[in-house]
Amino acid sequence: MMKNSAEVVIIGGGVVGCAIAYNLAKMGCQDVVVLEKEYLTAGATGRCGAGIRQQWGTEMNCKLSKASMDTFEVLNEMLGYPEDIELKxxxxxxxxxxxxxxxxxxxxxxxxxxxxxxxxxxxxxxxxxxxxxxxxxxxxxxxxxxxDGHANPFHVTQAYAEAAKRMGVEIYTYTECRDIEREGDRITAVVTDRGKIKTEKVVNAAGGYSDLIGAMVGLDLPVYSxxxxxxxxxxxxxxxxxxxxxxxxxxxxxxxxxxxxxxxxxxxxxxxxxxxxxxxxxxxxxxxxxxxxxxxxxxxxxxxxxxxxYNITPDSQPILCEAPEVPGFYMAIGFSGHGFMIAPMTGVVMAELILGKDLSMPVHKLDLGRFDRGELVLEPSVV
Amino acid sequence: MKDDVILCFCEDLTRDEIREAIKKGATSFDELKRLIRCGMGACQGKTCEENIQREIMTITGRKREELPLPRQRPPSVGIYLEDAARGDDDEK
Missing domain, CATH: 3.30.9.10 (D-Amino Acid Oxidase, subunit A, domain 2)
Structure with a gap:
C-alpha cells in the first residue's frame, strides 16, 4: 500500500532524488516519499559516463564537486553499503x-x-x-x-536508496507523477498513477523530464533536454x-x-x-x-x-532552489551533464534548504532568478 | 544449500548471487543488469537471459509472459573500434 500523505515528495529516483531523500531522513525528516516512474537509475543517472571530476570553470561547480568528492571517498562507510561504489x-x-x-x-x-x-x-x-x-x-x-576519477552510478544510487529506506523513506518505483495539485499558491498533493499523496513540499529531481514536472505547477523552466x-x-x-x-x-x-x-x-x-x-x-x-x-x-x-x-540550463550550472512563485516547490535540476558527480553535496544542501536549516554551502547563486537578473556565470568545461 | 552454478558466463554470476539480487528487489532483467551486470558482457544477455528470467519467475511467482524483455541495444555483436570507425567505406 502506498502512503497517502508525506512531509516531502521527491520526484525522480536518480542519484539526486535518492541523495536528497537520504539527507532529509538523516536530518530528522523521515516522512519522505520518492517517486520513480521506472526503476532506480532508469534515467540520466544510469546512462551517464560515470566520471567524477573537480576540474570545473565556475566557483559553484568547483565547490559542489570538491565537497562531493570528499563524500565519495567515504561513501561506502557513511551509508553502510555492503557492496562497493567502485571508486577509482x-x-x-x-x-x-x-x-x-x-x-x-x-x-x-x-x-x-x-x-x-x-x-x-x-x-x-x-x-x-x-x-x-x-x-x-x-x-x-x-x-x-x-x-578525480570514477564511481559506479548504479551502486552510488542504490547505496543512498538503501540507507534512506532503513531510516523510513518510502521509495515507490514504477509509480509516475501525473500532476501536482494546488490551492492558491500552496501545493496540496501529488497525483500518481497509483493514487494521490497529500503533501505541501515537492522536490523536482526529474532530470531530463524536469521541464514536464515544472509545467505541472505552471512554471516554464529555463531548461531543455x-x-x-x-x-x-x-x-x-x-x-x-x-x-x-x-x-x-x-x-x-x-x-x-x-x-x-x-x-x-x-x-x-x-x-x-x-x-x-x-x-x-x-x-x-x-x-x-x-x-x-x-x-x-x-x-x-x-x-x-x-x-x-542532459538537462541543460543557459549557464550549464544546476538550478538548486525553492520556486519563488510556488512555495514548497523545490528544484534540483538542470545539471547539464554533471549531476552524478555533484549529487552528494546537492543532496545535503537541498535537504537543508527544504528543512529551513542553515546551508553548509551557500548556493543562492544557483537560484532560478539568476536568469531573469542576467547574473549568469557560464561554465566553460562541458563535453 | 549453496548453489554456485554459474548462470551468467560473461560476469561469472552464480544462481545464488542472482537470487540474492532478485530478493533485494531487482525483479526485472534490466534492473538486475544494473546491479550485478548480467547482460552487460560480451554476450549482451543472449546466453543468460532465459536462465535468469526463470529465476525471476521462481522467486516472484510471475509468469514468463508477464516479465519485461531486456532492452536490446546495438551493436548486435561486438565490433572492433577500428571497424566501427571505418563504417561501410570499404564496401564501396
Whole structure:
C-alpha cells in the first residue's frame, strides 16, 4: 500500500532524488516519499559516463564537486553499503589542442587551486607518462587532477536508496507523477498513477523530464533536454588510469575498474528534446576519434551503445532552489551533464534548504532568478 | 544449500548471487543488469537471459509472459573500434 500523505515528495529516483531523500531522513525528516516512474537509475543517472571530476570553470561547480568528492571517498562507510561504489581515483586528463584552451585551463586551474582542488597544467610529455597509449600529435598540453576519477552510478544510487529506506523513506518505483495539485499558491498533493499523496513540499529531481514536472505547477523552466550518446567496450586488463576528455573533439573516454572502456561524445548539432535513441553515425564518429587519440584501442570491441538526457540550463550550472512563485516547490535540476558527480553535496544542501536549516554551502547563486537578473556565470568545461 | 552454478558466463554470476539480487528487489532483467551486470558482457544477455528470467519467475511467482524483455541495444555483436570507425567505406 502506498502512503497517502508525506512531509516531502521527491520526484525522480536518480542519484539526486535518492541523495536528497537520504539527507532529509538523516536530518530528522523521515516522512519522505520518492517517486520513480521506472526503476532506480532508469534515467540520466544510469546512462551517464560515470566520471567524477573537480576540474570545473565556475566557483559553484568547483565547490559542489570538491565537497562531493570528499563524500565519495567515504561513501561506502557513511551509508553502510555492503557492496562497493567502485571508486577509482586515477585522475582526469583534459586535453588542449588550441592556445585558447590552454588560456582557459590556466584560468580554471587558478580558480580550482584557490578552492583547494589540486589540479595543474602539464605538457604533452607528462600526459604521455600518465597515459602511455595517448597519441600526443597536435597536443599542446593538458590539465590534470589526480584525485578525480570514477564511481559506479548504479551502486552510488542504490547505496543512498538503501540507507534512506532503513531510516523510513518510502521509495515507490514504477509509480509516475501525473500532476501536482494546488490551492492558491500552496501545493496540496501529488497525483500518481497509483493514487494521490497529500503533501505541501515537492522536490523536482526529474532530470531530463524536469521541464514536464515544472509545467505541472505552471512554471516554464529555463531548461531543455538534449540526447547524449555513449558506448562501452568489452572488459580488458587495466590499461588506462585517468578519464581522458577533450572539449576540442567533444569526447570523453575512461576505463572503469571492471575493465570496460566507457566513451561518449557531445554533438553540437543534436536537437533539443527527449529522444533517447541511438545512431550508427555516433558509433562511427566516436570510434574514429578514439582510434585516432588512442591507436592501441583499435582492436577493442564495442559491445553496447545507448544514450541519455542532459538537462541543460543557459549557464550549464544546476538550478538548486525553492520556486519563488510556488512555495514548497523545490528544484534540483538542470545539471547539464554533471549531476552524478555533484549529487552528494546537492543532496545535503537541498535537504537543508527544504528543512529551513542553515546551508553548509551557500548556493543562492544557483537560484532560478539568476536568469531573469542576467547574473549568469557560464561554465566553460562541458563535453 | 549453496548453489554456485554459474548462470551468467560473461560476469561469472552464480544462481545464488542472482537470487540474492532478485530478493533485494531487482525483479526485472534490466534492473538486475544494473546491479550485478548480467547482460552487460560480451554476450549482451543472449546466453543468460532465459536462465535468469526463470529465476525471476521462481522467486516472484510471475509468469514468463508477464516479465519485461531486456532492452536490446546495438551493436548486435561486438565490433572492433577500428571497424566501427571505418563504417561501410570499404564496401564501396
Amino acid at each position: 581515483q586515477d585522475g582526469y586528463l583534459i586535453l588542449a589542442y588550441e592556445e585558447k584552451e590552454i588560456e582557459q585551463f590556466k584560468k580554471n586551474i587558478a580558480l580550482q587551486n584557490s578552492l583547494g582542488i589540486e589540479s595543474r597544467l602539464i605538457d604533452p610529455g607528462e600526459a604521455r607518462k600518465i597515459v602511455p597509449h595517448l597519441n600526443t600529435e597536435g597536443l599542446l598540453g593538458a590539465a590534470f587532477c589526480g584525485r 538534449e540526447r547524449h550518446q555513449i558506448m562501452v567496450t568489452e572488459p580488458v586488463n587495466p590499461l588506462q588510469g585517468p578519464m581522458v576528455i577533450s572539449f576540442y573533439h567533444h569526447f570523453y573516454c575512461q576505463q572503469v575498474p571492471h575493465g570496460a572502456f566507457i566513451m561518449g561524445q557531445g554533438d553540437p548539432n543534436e536537437p533539443k528534446g527527449h529522444n533517447i535513441g541511438h545512431s550508427w553515425q555516433f558509433l562511427q564518429e566516436l570510434s574514429g576519434k578514439i582510434t585516432g587519440t588512442f591507436p592501441a584501442l583499435k582492436k577493442l570491441r564495442v559491445v553496447r551503445q545507448w544514450s541519455g538526457l
